[in-house]
Amino acid sequence: MSHHSRDATGQGAPLAERSSLWLFGYGSLIYKAGFDFQQRRPAHIRGWRRRFWQGSHDHRGTLSNPGRVATLVAEEGAVCHGMAYRIGPEVLAGLDIREKNGYRRFMTPLWFDDGDSRGTTSKDEGDDEALVYIATEGNEAWLGEASAPEIAAHISAAVGPSGPNRDYLLLLAQSLREMGHNDAHVFAVEEALLALEGRRHTTG
Numbered sequence: 001m002s003h004h005s006r007d008a009t010g011q012g013a014p015l016a017e018r019s020s021l022w023l024f025g026y027g028s029l030i031y032k033a034g035f036d037f038q039q040r041r042p043a044h045i046r047g048w049r050r051r052f053w054q055g056s057h058d059h060r061g062t063l064s065n066p067g068r069v070a071t072l073v074a075e076e077g078a079v080c081h082g083m084a085y086r087i088g089p090e091v092l093a094g095l096d097i098r099e100k101n102g103y104r105r106f107m108t109p110l111w112f113d114d115g116d117s118r119g120t121t122s123k124d125e126g127d128d129e130a131l132v133y134i135a136t137e138g139n140e141a142w143l144g145e146a147s148a149p150e151i152a153a154h155i156s157a158a159v160g161p162s163g164p165n166r167d168y169l170l171l172l173a174q175s176l177r178e179m180g181h182n183d184a185h186v187f188a189v190e191e192a193l194l195a196l197e198g199r200r201h202t203t204g
């Protein structure tokens, strides 16, 4: 866990007692909410880098053929762009189920891309930080570091209950591009996937 971030269990006011809170999404949560929210705003967190190092047994792959999905790794000076949602605490139970395959909650300071530091007019405690789901090394679905071509090959071969793994990657890359962000890791994996599919296509 990076210096500014803290585990969201067992510290501070329980999230369920808050009237609302910020959730920061950096993977599928950018392009697919699937829950009610009060606001949706481009935002970023600091000290974290997005990486396709987490396995997926339950969404974009299976236990015998896991997919690869995004998680965060701590890196001094890094900025991770994504989407912030203002949610009520009743949304958390569904999110915990959606993110159950190795992710856990943590709280970290949040910055809005428009420069507004809080994003709400209220002065509630915790309005300047966000809940984030992170999968850390050692969880049951962890896959770890690999080259962009290796990750792309892995992604192209995986399908799960939420659909083909390639769709997760391409939707994430498209969303980041539309938001004006250049994520070198995501775009390198996307390029490798498209090259792989192009080769497969042309060779039949």
Ligand code: SIN
Binding pocket: 024, 025, 026, 027, 028, 029, 030, 069, 070, 071, 099, 133
């Ligand atoms: C997130 O999007 O913030 C978490 C990872 C995912 O569900 O893809």
